[in-house]
Amino acid sequence: SQKIEQNSEALNIQEGKTATLTCNYTNYSPAYLQWYRQDPGRGPVFLLLIRENEKEKRKERLKVTFDTTLKQSLFHITASQPADSATYLCALDEDNAGNMLTFGGGTRLMVKP
Amino acid sequence: NAGVTQTPKFRVLKTGQSMTLLCAQDMNHEYMYWYRQDPGMGLRLIHYSVGEGTTAKGEVPDGYNVSRLKKQNFLLGLESAAPSQTSVYFCASSYSTEDSSYEQYFGPGTRLTVT
Numbered sequence: 001s002q003k004i005e006q007n008s009e010a011l012n013i014q015e016g017k018t019a020t021l022t023c024n025y026t027n028y029s030p031a032y033l034q035w036y037r038q039d040p041g042r043g044p045v046f047l048l049l050i051r052e053n054e055k056e057k058r059k060e061r062l063k064v065t066f067d068t069t070l071k072q073s074l075f076h077i078t079a080s081q082p083a084d085s086a087t088y089l090c091a092l093d094e095d096n097a098g099n100m101l102t103f104g105g106g107t108r109l110m111v112k113p
Numbered sequence: 114n115a116g117v118t119q120t121p122k123f124r125v126l127k128t129g130q131s132m133t134l135l136c137a138q139d140m141n142h143e144y145m146y147w148y149r150q151d152p153g154m155g156l157r158l159i160h161y162s163v164g165e166g167t168t169a170k171g172e173v174p175d176g177y178n179v180s181r182l183k184k185q186n187f188l189l190g191l192e193s194a195a196p197s198q199t200s201v202y203f204c205a206s207s208y209s210t211e212d213s214s215y216e217q218y219f220g221p222g223t224r225l226t227v228t
Contacts, residue, residue, distance in 0.1 A: 008153070043117075043203050043219030044156070089156070093215070097153060100171065101217065103148075105155035 002031055004092060012110045013080055021075040021107045023090035030092040033066055033073050038087045043077065047088075080111045082093035105106075116141050117220035119204050126194040134189040134223050142149045144207045144215065145187035146171075147179060149200040150222075156203065161189030162187055194227045201225070 004023045013019050023033070025110050032051045036044035050057040050073065052065045057064045063076040087106040117138045126132055136145065147159040148171075158171030162181040176198060177213050178190045187206075191198060205217040 034216060036217075041222070043205070043221055044217075045219070046216040049214050049216060100158060100161065101215075102158075102172075103156040105153065 004090060006090060006107045008105055008108055010108040012112065015081060015111055015113050018078055019077040019080045019084065019111070021088050021108055021109065023073040023075065025071050025092055026101035028092065029068065034091045034101065035064055035075050036089040036091065038089060044066060044089055046104055059106070077109070082111045082113050085109055085111050087092055114183065116140065116207055117204055117218050119220040119223050121223060125228065128195060130194050131192050132189070132194065134202055136187045136220060137185055138188070138206040138218070139185060140208070141184070142206035142208045142218070145181065146205040146217065147177070147196060148203045148205065149173065149190045150203060151200050153199050159189065161226055167213065168196065194214060196227045199227045
């Protein structure tokens, strides 16, 4: 089955710097990969989706890359702000039919002022 | 639009008791999901539904049952609760976009404790 790894240790960075989070996967070739944000006590919120034929996707201060050879996605937040502090989850489509997403354990980002 | 709502928000059960968690969405989405989230385990899919009247098992279905009698509602039942079912439960819904992506919309969660 699909295995997705995200750094379980929190990432601490200074305000204004670029945060980079990693998502590695094995045993599958997904058609797309999604990133979500989760705040404490709340449900995840969809941020970005990137397809296997897309190298990079941007949305405002967010950038996602997808390297199907390395089986890795990188999630960047530029000019980070304390309000960006949250847990970020990556998710892959288990069967390329959109029915089942497998989520990574998430990485907690702390942006210090 | 309220989006995805879940009731109740909190519940404490004793071992062996039963309960039903209700998920409702007002976005006319075809797909609905139930997940549980535990520390260090991430989100794990319990059951899902691709349309009214249909359900399917996810990664961790044992001890749970579901029903999707109406398109907007997805119920998760625990027939005989066990301490191992202590968790935060999230419901989500999604739809197929023109480019066949299935971004999911999550509810606020139900925190369940089984003693």
